[in-house]
Each structure stands twice: as C-alpha cells, then as structure tokens.
Amino acid sequence: MLRPGREVLLVHRPKYDDWSFPKGKLDRGEHVTAAAVREVEEETGLRVRLGRPLSSQRYTTSKGRKTVHYWIGRALDxxxxxxxxxxxxxDEVAWVPVDKAARLLTYPHDRETLAExxxxxxRTRTLIVLRHTDSRARRSWHGDDRVRPLLATGRRQAERLVPVxxxxxxxRVLTSSSTRCADSVAPYCLATGVELELLDALSEEDARPRKVRKLVRAVIEELGASGPAVVCSHRPVLPDVFAAVGLDDAGLEKGELLVAHLRGDRVVSVERH
Incomplete structure (x- = not known):
C-alpha cells in the first residue's frame, strides 16, 4: 500500500514482534487477488484496489517453502x-515514510519488495480483457448463435469472477451483446451496481477489426475518468482487442482474463488469471 507523500502502510505482529506488509492465507477456493484485498481490509481496516503486480516472495519457514504474491495497492476511500x-x-498499523520503512521492515525480502x-x-490505469466463460458447444446449438447460453460450469465461473x-x-463493464458474454459479467454488475454495456460491435457477428480497435482505444483513453474497465468478448474478436491495447493475442481460454496495467497508452505490466 502506497499513498502520496512517499508513505507505505506497514503492520506490526506482536506474536513475531516484526514489521511487515499486510498479508495472509487463502481461504478455501479463494483467488489470490480476492485474498489480497480481503487480508488488507482485515488487517488494516482499509478497502483497497490492486494496481500493478510486484515480484512474488518465495522463502522457507519452519513449515516449508512459502510463496507470497504482492501488488501495489491504493486505498479506495x-x-x-x-x-x-x-x-x-x-497490534499496530501505520503509514511510514519510505526511507524509515526501509529501516523498520524486519525481513530482507520485504525491503526488496519495497525497493521494487x-x-x-x-499510478497505473487498469484494463481487463476477458474471454467469456464456458458455453454450450456451437455444434450442439441449433438456434441463433447470439443467444447460445453458458453451461453450468460457465455460470459458476462467472460467479467466481466477481471477487477477481x-x-x-x-x-466499467463492456461486453459483446451475445448471451454467453453478457452472462459472464452480469453477476459482477449485479453484485456491484456497475452498468452492463452491451455492444454488438464486440460480438462475433458484428465485430469489424477497425471498429473494435477504435472502440478499445477509446476505452483506454477514458480509463482515467471512468476507472478500471473490463472488455468481454469472443476468441475471434480478442486479437483485435489486444492489438488496440498494444499486445499480441494472449490466446485466452474460456473464463480466462488478462489484466493490463497502463501508464498513458503504454502497457507497463500484465497479469493473467
């Protein structure tokens, strides 16, 4: 957690008498990104959003090898x-000037993470590119392909996308107007109240490369004002979405997403979940 004024948020654990960053263990079935924001809130009381990822820490404890994932975080409110x-x-949570924090942190791996x-x-701006979740196979569907539905596994995937x-x-949620895309992000919109933007231009039937790239570039330009956004579409359309971001096609599987962290219109970091 960083804030203006070059300060970093640290916590003190009385059991170990150490100063470190907020962190914790995954709950059963929990995604690492959801665990990160949950643990920060539980240990500090602050609601945060994730920015660009940092290198994971890997070290040995009395219980074996441990891996800890880190991101730069910012307070939401x-x-x-x-x-x-x-x-x-x-027993103590404090914003600490970064030069003092480098001395106060107990462990060398935490000092390395701070330096990174x-x-x-x-700050970076965030654009998420999502391929819709598991849907009924095209060969087994005889109706209008635009309304081809999600499978039960796809609906469960859509629910699990909510905390991620x-x-x-x-x-901001922009999606192909096709049912399988809209239903992939609808649970998030229902849970948060974010408007679902249905766009024929992102559907397999109506997508045109130049229009897709123009649309996505406009979304990127508006990230500063609108906040983080997700674009959900289909495998044949996604290469043009990635091209607009300045990336090669990631070849996403169904229900997989790529998080692009941008500074200006330049991608400085990516994650894949």
Missing part, C-alpha cells in the same frame, strides 16, 4: 488508520 483497533494478530515498488511508484474483478475495482 479514506486511507485513515487512526481508528484501527489493535488485536492479538496485528519504489522503482516506479506512479472487484479486487481491481472495475467501474
């Missing part, structure tokens, strides 16, 4: 931690 109530797990975050601390998109605080 207030970043005030003065009202935090100490407990047995975390400070190499480029400027929420971890990036997605504020």
């Amino acid at each position: 207030s970043d005030d931690v003065s009202g935090y109530v100490a407990n047995a797990e975390i 975050a400070l190499e480029e601390p400027r 998109l929420a971890a990036y605080d997605v504020r």
